[in-house]
Amino acid sequence: MAQGRPHVAVNDRALDPIGANSALDPVGGSGAPDGATALPVPAASTDVVEAIVVPNTLWTPVDPADYGPGTTGLNAEIEHLREVEASGVMSRDDARWSGALEIIPTKADYVLDLIRANSLWPLLSGLACCAIEMMSTATSRNDIDRWGMFPFRASPRQADVLIVAGTLTTKMAEPLLRLWEEIPEPKWCVAMGDCTCSGGRFKRSYSTVQGIDRIMPVDVYVPGCPPRPEGLIYGMMKLQKLVVDRRGHWPERKIGPTVPAGL
């Protein structure tokens, strides 16, 4: 248990700022025709690369065979890349055109994300022990209000972040899912504590969910039993970075492979 040493696991692919890797990886791993894999992605001219819509790489399995033909996700991405290449947009003039078309929207997204990242209102909901540390994070000693993550909203309709603090039991899983679905987009989820990351010391029990990522998407994991307030603050700052780096592209959220029966 990482006591006192805030160590936060963040999905690196979510932090990929311009989506170049995530645009290439599935293509490379999916045995697509060489034309697609040979797609030039210049790192310098960011206008073109920013323009590529990055699909959700957080929750999409890497194997495109999971999807039938015509579904969204990786296949659509591959089709889109083929179209782009066929349409010859990548020749210089058209690239300039598209860049001119998209320079404003991209920057608008950037500004919006800066605003969102600096006003992340958590939902006032604690499950167990970690809730005490979460409250302590908001109090005088380590004041999370400095980053604009205060007040804790009582109603999910006005919250941005769901900090799941504490052991999640199978009886509580359904209400928690309802809370998560009541939060309007854009929304983020922070798993605080070992119990929410993996089940922690109650993993063996008959009534606990072994990690909340079995029932809902998670953006930032903050291990520790419980994590110190500094750890939670570090995780929230990671979340800020993640919010800014996504540049207005939020992943289509899919939950992990194993969903307990009855949920």
Add this chain to the structure above:
Amino acid sequence: MTTDARTPNPHAALDDPSVLIEDVVRESIVEAVPIGRTERQAEFYTLRDGEMLLNMGPQHPSTHGVLRVVLKIDGERVVDIDPVIGYLHRGVEKLCENADYHQAICYTDPLEYVSSLFCEWAPVMAFEKLLDVEVPRRAEYIRVLSTELNRVASHALTMGWFALDLGGLTPVLYSFIERDEIMEMLTALTGQKLLFNYMRIGGVNGDLNHEFMSRLGDWMSRAARHIESNQGLLNENEILVRRARGLGILDPETALRMAVTGPNLRASGVPFDVRRAHPYSVFPELDFDIPTRQEGDCLARYLLRIDEIKQSLRIIDRCLHQLPDGPVMARLPRLVRPRPGRAFAAVEGPRGMYAAYVISDGTDQPFRMRIHDPSFVHLQLVGLMTPGNLVADTMAIMASLDPVMGGVDK
């Protein structure tokens, strides 16, 4: 508690001890209770004219943790209330039965997460009874010292939450300052924050260290003054006193019938404190008082905790003066196999009598381990006191009873 004709009297079963058990059984059976619903459910979930069910929780600002409370309200007045718990049931007892005696201590830690040391102490005392272990006196003193510190932190949080549920923003942050300081010094002592896994069978994990002692001395020099000033914000506040006085009165007879212990019982005038009523550890050697109050309302329960904080500071002071030298751990094998038997041990936690009942079958794992938590018992009082009051009073009553859901749901 009102005896309004429309509100079902919660005492119905306990008012008359002379009722024959057969009659109770027969009426509870023969009465046409719908299949799958108990008598109580059938009574609660049938709405009269003008009544409305209001569901609070499992996520609600005023239910500390994941308590779900179904209120049957008539306008702003609460007619009946049905607490639904179990949203934090982690199967601690089963896990303890599948772990050996040392690992079980770690499972009992997160039960009452604002006063973890008591959750460790009771099982450890039960194990020591099973093993006939003699605990070194220095270890006992260190246990008393650390647990009393934990009691102060817990009571500080309780008072802050009480003010928060009455709508005050600032006091809870002031009490968190004291609580954080105590948590830091206990972290220095135990090496783990909030869930200190400190008690061991036959002693404690480590001896007092320098950082703990320096932090403790620094804090003791100003603790009483700080807590006094923090309470000055509330105790002289007309709004809070007017709201809390005469609210949720609990008379001693009912309290004993409801198996209430701890501050909630002492606020009703019954001076029952396990530290004196059934002495354990070195409490017979320490001099302190058992504060009681006669009113039995929310204000009394709130003020009593301030008195207990003062007594705890006294105990800490006495411990620091009487602290003997010597080892802090008894000699024990790594893998303990007590001979078959049963042991019951109880400590006086911040919320009441916190007990553990262990059955050993001679193996290295407890055959049955039962944790008795006071919050679990006290939460029943909400259904007893709330009817007849307003919705806003529900929060005041719940906060004054101070349940911790981790302990309630185990």
Add this chain to the structure above:
Amino acid sequence: MDRALRTRLERRFGERLTGPVRQRHDETEIRITAADVTEVVRSLHDEPELDFRLLADLCGVDTGDRMQVVYHLWSATTVDWLRVVADGLDRESPRVPSATFLWKGAEWMEREAYDMFGIVFEGNRDLRRIYMPDDYASFPLRKDFHLADDSSRSPGLGVRPMEETLAPADATPATLLRRSGAERA
């Protein structure tokens, strides 16, 4: 160990005790049958020379071949904890009279015992699941309810299922109704 309490208990409940009064450390234990619970507990609570006013704990125990309900009581007349063990409950349909007529606070403890062991407390007016969801089928604290990776601790038995449905035929209030109806008929 309070010898005086032992003599008092033997004198009072001599014929009801199913075993000798056991004493160890600061605990005194008497064993009775489920049928005697009501009278024994009431006299323990009412009679002045016993005067056990405070119910310290109420829990169920599954010994593997039978069920027990254990009451821990406190009294100012003795220095011991008194442990009353209602022994010999049938594992298939464990039934015991409720103590709520005396201690209203025992209601939730009995609900917990019902939830964890399936012990039916006759006279508890709110006997339903308290921890597990209402549609939960089995009773976790029974000895034949095994956690997932217990096989690692007992290799001989192999991997055992986690949640066997062990509900006795008449464990729920609904079945309780039908059964009593059949008895009356």
Add this chain to the structure above:
Amino acid sequence: MSVVGASWQRMSLTGRILAIAVPILVAVAVLGLLGVVLAGPIVAAFLGDNVPLVRFAAAVGGILVLTIPTAFIVIYMELKVIARMNLRIGPDRVGPFGTAMSVVHGLKFVGKEDFTPTGVDVQVFTMAPVVVFLATVMTMVVIPFAPGLFGLDLNIGVLYLFAISGLTVVGLLMGGWASFNKYSLLGGLRAAAQMVSYEIPLTLSVVGVVLLAGTMSLNQIVLGQSGSFVDWYIWKQPLAFLIFFIAGTAEANRSPFDFSEADQEIVAGFATEYSGMRFGFFFFAEYVNVFVMSALIVTFFVGGWTAPIAWPWPVDLSAVDPLGLGVGLLLLIAIGPVVGTIVCAVPFWLASRFSTLQALVLGFVVFNVLAILAVMGWAFISFDWVVGLAWFFAKTYAFIFVFVWMRGSFPRVRIDQLMGLAWKWLLPAALLNIFVTASAVLILNR
């Protein structure tokens, strides 16, 4: 596939919205320009015919624009002051000392998903925030900010004030009822009961002031208190001031009377189901309401924009007429800055730690600061609306600080205690105040 199509596919949602919106806006602007060019004289003639209408429209527009920064300032005050009272630091990451935090909080609502839950009454649900916001904003029209600086000088200003501010409760009730949520319903009903109860002492407490001033126009009421601070009505009407302050706190839903959004009881009250910008309207309306209440207290009792003490040695700058210089003015404008910059740069240059260029830059900066200070001082002395505005905002924000202070200090009173206070204490006290004031006016004026 065409270029536009490919680019369209690659745009994000915001990009597509902007790509659609920008051309439309350009077209609208061009059309509007054409309309002005073609139909300009007619419109001008029409506007010239009914000036009051124009003034009203202009005032409402100006007030609407003014409310947003006001709300931002009050929100920042609340964040920072309460943080300090909690021994916290408060926002300090966004902008200098976190000054941009409230703006960020407000702008965030624009980007949030704004959805309508199942089962709500869509029209009412949508209109409620608008009603609340407008009812709060329209009250600012009659508030005199400074001499000559007010939206309208209605001779029934007080009546207009309470009539419009009474509409707020309608909006809250709409929101609470339409949300299809029990918490919202309770919150709306609580707000209705509370506001209806407190409208009465609020209105009656002002009657004394109206009797003293002999008018219902807020402008005249302020003028009646001009002079020094001894002429303020708070001294002649202390009881009325107390009643108005308490009732105003309840009217603005502020702690300790913040029932309709009591977090610990009914989750977020009438706003429980609102998200996105709809909640943003409620959010702004709450804080604009605080501003309005403070402004009313200042206007009625603390002398509005009048200075507490008359300026002891009046300066008459009317003799100074820049235009009198004629060509010399041009010369002054041309040469003044250069000379001033050099003059200010000399000391830095003499202090040999600076190079000539650095000295000139510093001198330029210093000269600009001095010039701005001089112009501001000139305006402060010669234009009375500047000083009036300064005094008005100083007093108003002092009272806003008191509101925030109370929120940081007090627990919440119970609903029945609230009602008892309104009907058993404030109402009789207000009636007594009216009786005493009326008789005094009768006796003294005879």
